Amino acid sequence: MKQLEAIPERRATPPGAQHRVAPRRRAAWRTALTSYSFILPIAVFGVFLLVYPVLYSLALSFRDATVETIVGGDMPFIGFSNYEQSLADPTFWQALENTVIFTFCSILFQFTIGFLLAIFFQNRFPLKNVLVALLLIPWIIPVLTAANTFKGLFNEVGPINQIAHLLGLPTVPWLASPGFALAATIVANIWIGFPFNFILLYSGVCNIPPEVYEAARIDGAGYWRRVGHITLPILKPVTVAVLMLGTIYTVKVFDLVFIMTGGGPANTSHLLSTYAYQIGFSIYNYGEAAAIAIVIIALILTLNLFQLFLRRR
Amino acid sequence: MRPPTFRSPWLYTVVGAIVTVVLLSPLYWVLSGSLMTQRELFSPHFSIWPHQFVFQNWSNALVRLWPHFATSAIVSVCTSALTLLVTAPAAYAMIWLKVRGRGAILSFMLTSQMLPAIVFVIPLFILFSQVSLVNSLPGLILGDMTFTVPFALIMLSAYIREFPYQLVEAAQVDGAGQWRAFFSIVLPVTKTGMITVAIFSFLMPWGDLIFALTFITESGLQPLTLELYKAVGVYGIDWSFLLPGSLLTALPGVIFVVAASRFIVAGFTRGALH
Numbered sequence: 001m002k003q004l005e006a007i008p009e010r011r012a013t014p015p016g017a018q019h020r021v022a023p024r025r026r027a028a029w030r031t032a033l034t035s036y037s038f039i040l041p042i043a044v045f046g047v048f049l050l051v052y053p054v055l056y057s058l059a060l061s062f063r064d065a066t067v068e069t070i071v072g073g074d075m076p077f078i079g080f081s082n083y084e085q086s087l088a089d090p091t092f093w094q095a096l097e098n099t100v101i102f103t104f105c106s107i108l109f110q111f112t113i114g115f116l117l118a119i120f121f122q123n124r125f126p127l128k129n130v131l132v133a134l135l136l137i138p139w140i141i142p143v144l145t146a147a148n149t150f151k152g153l154f155n156e157v158g159p160i161n162q163i164a165h166l167l168g169l170p171t172v173p174w175l176a177s178p179g180f181a182l183a184a185t186i187v188a189n190i191w192i193g194f195p196f197n198f199i200l201l202y203s204g205v206c207n208i209p210p211e212v213y214e215a216a217r218i219d220g221a222g223y224w225r226r227v228g229h230i231t232l233p234i235l236k237p238v239t240v241a242v243l244m245l246g247t248i249y250t251v252k253v254f255d256l257v258f259i260m261t262g263g264g265p266a267n268t269s270h271l272l273s274t275y276a277y278q279i280g281f282s283i284y285n286y287g288e289a290a291a292i293a294i295v296i297i298a299l300i301l302t303l304n305l306f307q308l309f310l311r312r313r
Numbered sequence: 314m315r316p317p318t319f320r321s322p323w324l325y326t327v328v329g330a331i332v333t334v335v336l337l338s339p340l341y342w343v344l345s346g347s348l349m350t351q352r353e354l355f356s357p358h359f360s361i362w363p364h365q366f367v368f369q370n371w372s373n374a375l376v377r378l379w380p381h382f383a384t385s386a387i388v389s390v391c392t393s394a395l396t397l398l399v400t401a402p403a404a405y406a407m408i409w410l411k412v413r414g415r416g417a418i419l420s421f422m423l424t425s426q427m428l429p430a431i432v433f434v435i436p437l438f439i440l441f442s443q444v445s446l447v448n449s450l451p452g453l454i455l456g457d458m459t460f461t462v463p464f465a466l467i468m469l470s471a472y473i474r475e476f477p478y479q480l481v482e483a484a485q486v487d488g489a490g491q492w493r494a495f496f497s498i499v500l501p502v503t504k505t506g507m508i509t510v511a512i513f514s515f516l517m518p519w520g521d522l523i524f525a526l527t528f529i530t531e532s533g534l535q536p537l538t539l540e541l542y543k544a545v546g547v548y549g550i551d552w553s554f555l556l557p558g559s560l561l562t563a564l565p566g567v568i569f570v571v572a573a574s575r576f577i578v579a580g581f582t583r584g585a586l587h
Contacts, residue, residue: 034491038406039418041399042466046418049437049459050425056436070439117332125325131333133570137340140570141563142520144538148559149339151545152346152552155355159342162359191339252429255522259542276431281527286435293432300427 054297060290067284075287082291086279091267092292095275098182099299102189102257102271103250109190110246111239114197119227121198122205132202139195147259150188151175154260178268181261185269189256193249197242204238205231244307251300272296340560347371347556354552367553374557378537382561384450385519385536391454393514396461397507404469405499409478410491419470426463430523433459438527448531456528457518464517465510472506473499512573516566537562 061082063075086092117135121128138146153160154174161171174184208231216226232239254273257263263270263278270278272292280289334341346354347370349363407415437456438447446452480502481494489497500507525539535543541562544555 035406035410035412038402038410038491038495039412042403042418042462045399045458045462046421049433049455050421050463053433053436053440053459054425054428056440057432060435060439065439120325120329120332123322123325125322125329127326128329131326131329134333135336136570137337137563137567140516140566142516142538142566144520144522144541145343145559145563146339148541148555149343151550152354152556153339153342157355157357159359162357165357166359191336194336248427252427254430255520258522259545273429273431276429277434277523280431280435286439289431290435293429293435296429297432300429301424304424304427 057290057293057297060287061294063287065285065287065290070286078287082285082288083295085288086291086295091270091275092272094268095263095270095272098269099251099271099273102182102186102253103247105186106189106193106250107243107246110193110197111243113190113194114199114201114242117194117198118201118205119231121202122208122231132199135198136195138191139193139199143192143255144259146188146192147256150184150191151260154184154187175261176265178265181265181269185257185260188260189250189253192256193246196249197246200238200242201235204235208234240307240310244303244310247303248300251296251303272299343556343560346552347560349553351553354556370553371557374554374561377554378540378558378561380533381535381537381540384534385538388450388453388457388536389515389519391450392457392461392518393511395454396458396465396514397511399458399462400465400469400510401500401507402495404466404473405476405495408470408473409476409481419467422463422466426460426467430460434523434527441528447528448534450534453524453528453534453536454518456524457521460521461514461517465514468510468513469503469506472503472510476503509573512569516569519565520562 060075062077062079063069064078064081065075069075121132152158155161156171156173156176160174164171172180174180212230212234213226216230221229252273253271254277257269257271257274258277261269263274267275273296276289276292276296279285279292345360345362348366348368349360350365350367353360353364403418406412407418433456437459441447441452441456446455476499480498481491484494484498485491520538521536522538522542525536526542529535529539537558541555541558544551544558
C-alpha cells in the first residue's frame with residue numbers, strides 16, 4: 001500500500017507542471033483531487049480491513065499469541081516455532097492431504113457435471129430458462145443449508161442408509177467413519193459447486209456460432225466428435241478460468257466441513273481451513289492458527305502463479 | 314447442435330426436467346422431511362412423503378427464528394449498502410478517471426478475494442476485541458465486508474467498463490462536476506449491474522457463518538445461520554427445527570434466483586471472466 005499513499009504527491013506535480021500558468025495548475029490539482037476522492041473510501045477500507053489483517057496474520061504467525069499473552073499486552077517473538085509446531089502435528093499433514101483430495105475430487109466432478117449440462121442446454125427447447133434457473137439453486141443458497149441437507153442425507157439412519165437397507169446393501173455410519181466422512185463432504189461440495197461450473201461453461205457454449213457445427217456436420221463428424229474437436233477447444237479460455245476459480249474457491253471452503261463433520265471423527269476430515277479455525281478458536285492458539293493461515297495463503301498464491309503461467313502460454 | 318436421436322424439442326425438456334429433479338432431490342428430502350416427525354424421518358424405512366404432515370415444525374421454526382431473521386436482514390442490508398457505497402465510486406474512478414495505481418488496487422482485490430476467511434477472522438477478532446466491536450453488529454458488518462468488497466469491486470468494474478463515458482463528457486460541458494455526473498448519470502445508467510452486485514452483497518453476509526460464529530456470542534445479536542448452527546447441540550440434533558430452518562434461510566436466495574436468473578447469469582459470467 002506504500003505505492004497507494006505515494007500516488008497523490010506524484011500526481012500533484014506532473015513533469016513540467018511548474019512551467020504552466022497558475023490557474024491551469026489549480027485545475028489539474030482539482031481534477032486529481034476529485035479522482036482520488038472517488039477511491040478514498042475503498043483505500044481506507046482496504047488498508048484497515050484487508051491489508052492490515054493480512055500483515056497482522058503474518059506478524060502473529062511469528063509470535064506466541066494466546067489469550068493470556070494478548071491480554072498481557074506483549075506477544076513474545078518466537079521465530080518459526082508456530083510453523084514448526086504445525087508441521088510436527090500429524091493432523092496438519094492429514095488436513096493438507098484432505099484439502100488436496102477434497103479440491104481435486106470436487107473440481108473433477110463439478111466440472112464434468114457442469115460441462116455435460118452445458119452441452120445439453122446448448123440445444124434449444126421449451127422451458128430451458130426455467131430449468132437453468134432451478135439448477136442454480138444449490139449454488140445460490142447458503143452453504144449452511146446445503147451442509148445441513150447432506151448432514152441429514154448421510155445420517156446413520158438417514159435416507160441414504162434407508163435406501164441402502166432397502167436394496168440389501170450394507171449401511172455405513174458415513175459421517176462417523178474416517179475416510180467416508182471426507183467423502184461425504186466432497187459429495188456435498190460437488191452438489192454446491194456444479195452450478196457455478198455449469199453457468200460459466202453454458203454462457204461460453206452459447207457464444208459459439210452454430211455455423212461452426214454445421215460445417216463439421218456436413219463433413220460427417222458425429223456428435224461427440226464435434227464436442228471434442230469444436231466445443232472443447234473453443235471453450236479452452238473459459239475452462240481455464242473456471243478450473244482456476246473453482247480450485248481457489250474450493251481451497252477456501254470452511255463452513256461446509258465445519259458444519260457437516262467439524263473435522264471429525266478423530267480429526268480425520270479436517271481441511272486446512274477448519275484445522276486452523278480449531279487451533280485458533282478451540283485451543284486459542286492464535287499464533288499457530290495464523291501460521292496455518294499463512295500456509296494456506298502460500299498455497300493459494302502458488303496456484304495463482306500457476307494460473308498466470310497457464311494463461312500466458 | 315443436437316444429437317440426432319431426439320426429434321422433438323420437447324424430448325429435451327423432458328430429459329432436462331428429469332436431470333433437474335434428480336440434481337435437486339436433496340432439497341426435496343429436506344422439504345418433505347421438514348414436515349415429518351423426527352421419528353418418521355429417521356425410521357428404518359424410507360418414506361418419500363410424510364404420513365402425517367407436521368406443520369408445527371414450520372411454525373415453531375418461524376417463531377424461534379424470527380428475531381434472528383431480523384438481525385440477519387439488518388446485517389445483510391447494511392453490508393450490501395456500505396459495499397456499494399465503497400466500491401461503486403471506486404470502480405468508476407478506476408475505469409474512467411484513470412486513477413494511478415488502479416492496476417495495483419484491482420490485483421490486490423483479486424488476491425484478497427481468494428484468501429480464506431481465517432486470514433481475516435483472527436486479526437479482526439483480536440483488533441475488534443480491543444475496540445469493543447466484538448458482539449456488535451457494526452463489527453459483524455465490517456467483517457462481512459472483507460469478502461463482499463473485493464467481490465463487488467471486481468464485478469462492478471466489469472459492468473462500468475461498458476458504460477458510455479461520452480455521457481459524462483457531455484454533462485461536463487454543461488458544467489457538472491464528476492461527483493454530480495456520477496450520481497445523476499453513471500448510477501442510473503449502470504442500474505442493472507448495481508442491483509445485481511447489491512443482491513450478491515446481500516446474500517453473502519446472509520449465509521456467513523464464520524464471522525458470526527467468531528464475533529457474536531450474545532444471543533440477542535445472533536444472525537440466522539448462527540442460531541441454526543446451534544441446533545446441532547450436545548444432546549444430538551434437533552432435526553424438526555433444523556430442516557425447516559435451513560429452508561427458511563435459503564428463501565432469499567431462491568426467490569432471487571427464480572426472479573432474476575437472467576441477471577445472475579449475465580452478471581456472474583461478466584464478473585468472473587474479465
